[in-house]
Structure formats: C-alpha cells, structure tokens
Amino acid sequence: MSERTSPPRSQNPHTTDPVTLDDDATLHAMGYPRKLTRRFRAFDNFAISFTIINIISGIFSSFGFGMNAGGPRILIFGWIGVSIMVLFVGAAMGEIASAYPTSGALYFSAGKLAKRHQGAWSWYTGWLNFVGQVGGTAATNFAAATFIQAFITMQWPSYEATPxxxxxITAAILLLQALANTYTVRLVAVVNRISVWWLLIGMVVIVGALTLIPDHHQSPSFALHFVNNTGFTQAIYGGMLGLLVTSWTFTGFDGSFHMSEETVKATVNAPKGIMRAISYSAITGLILMLALVYAIRDYGHAVSAEAPPVQILIDALGQSTAKFLLLIVIGAMLFCGLANMTSNTRQIFAFSRDGAMPGSRWWHSVSARTRTPVKAVWLAAACPLVLVLPGWWSHTAFTAVVSVNVVGLFLAYAVPIFLRLRLNDFQAGPWNLGRYGKPVAAIAVTWILISNVLFMLPQAYPITPASFNYAPIALAVVLIIATVWWFATARQRFQGPVSYGRPDEVAAMDLI
Incomplete structure (x- = not known):
C-alpha cells in the first residue's frame, strides 16, 4: 500500500488506488492499523531476502569448513541438494506469507494457525526468530570485521589484527547500519536494490576472474573429490556435516515476510520475493561454488589457511587481484548485515505491537518524520553488540553465543509450517500451492528437523572447548529463559497476536 495521495476512503473512496485498498483491507482484517509506509515493490521485497541469503558472504564465510567436511563433492552436490530442500521450505513459508502478510510474520502466523495454546506457540516462535536474527546480525558483521582486517593485513603486512x-570494527559497522535503517524505508529500499546488483555483478567479476585469469584449473573429475578432515572416522558423517555450508548460507529469507506491511501487493509479492531470492541464490551460488572449487591449486595449503577462500584467490590470481575481489566480498557482507538488521527491526516492531517484549510501547513506536520504527532499529543494533562483546576476550565465547543463529531461525521457520500441516481448513491467500500445500509443508518440516540435528551435532574431533558445538547449549538457554518467563508472567498478559478492533475501527487508526 503506497502512501495515499487522495483523500481518505471515507471521504472519496473512488479516487484511492485499488492496490492500496487491497493491502489496507488485508491488514485491517488481521486487526492492525497501518503504521508503516508501503514503498517496497516486488523487486525491493525480493532484494531484502536475496541480500540476507547473500551467496558471496555465505560461501566465503563457510567455504573452509566445507573443504574439510566433504570437500568438492559435498560443496558442489551438497549445494544442489540442500538448495532444493530449501525451496520446499520457502514455498511452504510463502504460502503462509500470502495468507498472513504482516511484519510479525512467523510468530503471528504461528498464533493464527495453532488450534490450541495460540499464545505459547506464538511466544516461542517469536523469541526463536528474534534471537536467531540478532545472532545472524552479530555473526555477519563480525565476519565482515574479520575480512576487513584480512584486507588491511594484505595491504599493510605490519598490521596485527586483535580480537x-x-x-x-563490528561496533562501528552496527552504528552505520543503524543510522541507515533510521531514515526512510525508501532509503532502505534503494540500498537493497544496490546490494542486489553488487552481489550479481560481484559474482560475475569473481567468477570471471577465477575462470579467465589462472592458467591452470582442476580437471572435471575434481568435483567428485572427497575430503574428511573433521577428525571423525566415518566418512558419511563428515560429508553430512558439509551440508551445513549450504544450510548456513540459506537463512534469512523470512525477511520478505517481515517486510510485508511495507510491500505493495504483499499477498503476492512477499511469497514471490521468498521464492525468487532462494531460486536466484541457488543458481548464482552454484556458479560461484564451481568457480572457487576449480580454481584451487594446492588443496592442503588452501585448507590450512586462516581464510581458505581468500587463499584460493591469492594462489589463483595474485595478491593485487585478490585484494580487489576481497573488497567485493566485504561489501557483500556489509549489505547482508544491513538487511539482517532491517528484517530484525520489523520483527521487533511487530512483536512489541502485540506486547511480547519488555518496553513494548517503546519498540513499536513509529517516527512521524521517517515512518520507520526508529527505537526498534537501535534495539536491533544494541542486541548484536551485546552478543559480540564476548569476542573481546575469546572467539570461542563469541561462537558459543551466536551459535543459536541458524538453529533459532530454522526452528522459527518450522513452527508455522508444522501448524499449517496440522490444519485441515487452512485459508490460503492468493499465492498458494493448492493440493500440493500439505506435501510441500511435510517435506519442509522434515528437512528442517534433519538439518537442525546436523546443526547441533559435534563438528570436529577431538572435542575441545574451542571446537565444541555450543548450539545445543545456546538453544537450551534460550528455551529455558523463554519457558520460565512464559510461566512466570507472560502467559497472563500475552495471548498471541492482538487485534486492535474491527476492520472499520482499525482503519480509523491508520497513520497517514
């Protein structure tokens, strides 16, 4: 729903854009007045999820892990297989997004789809989504800071990076991203459009350089090369761990769902944004993955480097070209962190609107000047900073804190899809899967459960404090806190998504 340029509907209904009426009516029917400005078109909605998935950031951050857990065989064919599974998850989420296009997204739809205990389903989904997004923002920007220091070290060898x-640097990045998100949603949309082209052109430049410049590439059969340096003797276990490279990359596509209240024709454009972001990321990511794999010269040298993909660039292209391409990677990570914060802000705004967060009246307020939830933006910046601070003393401590990122997000994805699967009278929106809705949802939930088990299993042997997988502990801490909080006070005051009144009543509350 774009901003109204005509009088309110009660005075002159015939001059109001019908698209505005459709979006308004959908939101009002769910019990919410319009407080956010709709300036996201179909491309903008796609752009935010595509930016958060961010193939350049995801692949460069986790490629080294994949080189040890399965090698080229899993990096390439695992990417293809997991991408297909994620498409099922995206399709199932898209169907729900079409039915409930709100900023609350996952937690809102969980509350609406649950047959009983709506408040509890909504509560746990919302907090899993919140901590997952906060962890994602922290991890992405910490990775960007790490790569920035790698670039500085390449440029000035005397520089010594410290925790x-x-x-x-991470704190400075969070500050700049918060400032960008503070201004109008139009600016956010423009930045996300730029990020799409940065990713696509950057991918073409990196792939082109890795394809055309080196005088030597691996043979076609190298795609079948298998490596298991995890320390575990079972090759199949090492290979299954390698699937996490793709799973780590494909997170955050719920961003399109969270931006529903700022998207025109959200019942169609939000689910399309999810599916397009996953599809385009799958294709472009595979191309980038192939380029990196076939450019490897000395596998042992690259895999033992502090940043294996950067070492691959240096070995194949030389120091100067590698530094230039590293700037593309750093830019992609910064765009990813910005989009992550934008999505997190909208989830905070919606969760607070329903009274689920401490200080809710603060976090769901909207600036009259920018029409953005400014206070929620700064909370979305402060929380990742809190998670990053343990990295001042120990990288292991930081890893332990943010390890709930992917597990929390995928569990939040699974809950509404699982509840939709149980519901026989699901009221689908304009974008739906028809009779394939339930089979697709079943496959999606099954894959999320399998991948979450992998996320929480040991990922290296021998198991030491530095190599221990802290995801189960981090998840347990979040669930324990949420459970204690729920039974102590929350269940008395939070019953799930709040309705502000009948459609005609909430229409009168619209922030024009």
Whole structure:
C-alpha cells in the first residue's frame, strides 16, 4: 500500500488506488492499523531476502569448513541438494506469507494457525526468530570485521589484527547500519536494490576472474573429490556435516515476510520475493561454488589457511587481484548485515505491537518524520553488540553465543509450517500451492528437523572447548529463559497476536 495521495476512503473512496485498498483491507482484517509506509515493490521485497541469503558472504564465510567436511563433492552436490530442500521450505513459508502478510510474520502466523495454546506457540516462535536474527546480525558483521582486517593485513603486512579491534570494527559497522535503517524505508529500499546488483555483478567479476585469469584449473573429475578432515572416522558423517555450508548460507529469507506491511501487493509479492531470492541464490551460488572449487591449486595449503577462500584467490590470481575481489566480498557482507538488521527491526516492531517484549510501547513506536520504527532499529543494533562483546576476550565465547543463529531461525521457520500441516481448513491467500500445500509443508518440516540435528551435532574431533558445538547449549538457554518467563508472567498478559478492533475501527487508526 503506497502512501495515499487522495483523500481518505471515507471521504472519496473512488479516487484511492485499488492496490492500496487491497493491502489496507488485508491488514485491517488481521486487526492492525497501518503504521508503516508501503514503498517496497516486488523487486525491493525480493532484494531484502536475496541480500540476507547473500551467496558471496555465505560461501566465503563457510567455504573452509566445507573443504574439510566433504570437500568438492559435498560443496558442489551438497549445494544442489540442500538448495532444493530449501525451496520446499520457502514455498511452504510463502504460502503462509500470502495468507498472513504482516511484519510479525512467523510468530503471528504461528498464533493464527495453532488450534490450541495460540499464545505459547506464538511466544516461542517469536523469541526463536528474534534471537536467531540478532545472532545472524552479530555473526555477519563480525565476519565482515574479520575480512576487513584480512584486507588491511594484505595491504599493510605490519598490521596485527586483535580480537579487540575486531569487536571495535563490528561496533562501528552496527552504528552505520543503524543510522541507515533510521531514515526512510525508501532509503532502505534503494540500498537493497544496490546490494542486489553488487552481489550479481560481484559474482560475475569473481567468477570471471577465477575462470579467465589462472592458467591452470582442476580437471572435471575434481568435483567428485572427497575430503574428511573433521577428525571423525566415518566418512558419511563428515560429508553430512558439509551440508551445513549450504544450510548456513540459506537463512534469512523470512525477511520478505517481515517486510510485508511495507510491500505493495504483499499477498503476492512477499511469497514471490521468498521464492525468487532462494531460486536466484541457488543458481548464482552454484556458479560461484564451481568457480572457487576449480580454481584451487594446492588443496592442503588452501585448507590450512586462516581464510581458505581468500587463499584460493591469492594462489589463483595474485595478491593485487585478490585484494580487489576481497573488497567485493566485504561489501557483500556489509549489505547482508544491513538487511539482517532491517528484517530484525520489523520483527521487533511487530512483536512489541502485540506486547511480547519488555518496553513494548517503546519498540513499536513509529517516527512521524521517517515512518520507520526508529527505537526498534537501535534495539536491533544494541542486541548484536551485546552478543559480540564476548569476542573481546575469546572467539570461542563469541561462537558459543551466536551459535543459536541458524538453529533459532530454522526452528522459527518450522513452527508455522508444522501448524499449517496440522490444519485441515487452512485459508490460503492468493499465492498458494493448492493440493500440493500439505506435501510441500511435510517435506519442509522434515528437512528442517534433519538439518537442525546436523546443526547441533559435534563438528570436529577431538572435542575441545574451542571446537565444541555450543548450539545445543545456546538453544537450551534460550528455551529455558523463554519457558520460565512464559510461566512466570507472560502467559497472563500475552495471548498471541492482538487485534486492535474491527476492520472499520482499525482503519480509523491508520497513520497517514
């Protein structure tokens, strides 16, 4: 629903854009007045999920892990297989997004789809989504700070990176992203459009350089090369761990869902944004993955480097070209962190609107000047900073804190899809899967359960404090806190998504 340029509907209904009426009516029917400005078109909605998935950031951050857990065989064919599974998850989520196009997204739809205990389903989904997004923002920006220091070290060899400097750079990045998100949603949309082209052109430049410049590439059969350096003797276990490379990359596509209240024709454009983001990321990511794999020269040298994909660039292209391409990677990570914060802000705004967060009246307020939830933006910046601070003393401590990122997000994805699967009278929106809705949802939930088990299993042997997978502990801590909080006070005051009145009543509350 774009901003109204005509009088309110009660005075002159015939001059109001019908698209505005459709979007308004959908939101009002769900019990909410319009507080956010609709400036996201179909491309903008796609752009935010495509930016958060961010193939350049995801692949460069986790490629080294995949080189040890399965090698080229899993990096390539695992990417293809997991991408297909994620498409099922995206399709199932898209169907729900079409039915409930709100900023609350996952937690809102969980509350509406549950047959009983709507408040509890909504509560746990909302907090899993919140901590997952906060962890994602922290991890992405910490990775960006790490790569920035890698670039500085390449440029000035005397520079010595320290954990304290990494935390400081991360804090500066969070500040800049918060400032960008503070201004109008139009600026956010423009930045996300730029990020799409940055990713696509950057991918073409990196792939082109890796394809055309080196005088040597691996043979076609190298795609079948298998490596298991995880420390576990079972090759199949090492290979299954390698699937996490793709799973780590394909997170955050719920961003399109969270931006529903700022998207025109959200019942169609939000689910399309989810599916397009996953599809385009799958194709472009595979191309980038192939380029990196076939450019490897000395596997042992690259895999033992502090940043294996950067070492691959240096070995294949030389220091100067590698530095230039590293700037593309850093830019992609910064765009990813920005989009992550935008999505997190909208989830905070909606969760607070329903009274589920401490200080809710603060976080769901909207600036009259920018029409953005400014206070929620700064909360979305402060929380990742809190998670990053343990990295000042220990990288292991930081890893333990943010390890709930992917597990929390995928569990939040699974809950509404699982509840839709149980519901026989699901009221589908304009974008739906028809009779394939339930089979697709069943496959999606099954895959999420399998991948979440992998996320929580040991990922290296021998198991030490530094190599221990803290995801189960981090998840347990979140669930324990949410459960204690729920039974202590929340269940008395939070019953799930709140309705502000009848459609005609909430229409009168619209922020024009």
């Amino acid at each position: 304290q400097q990494t935390v400081g």
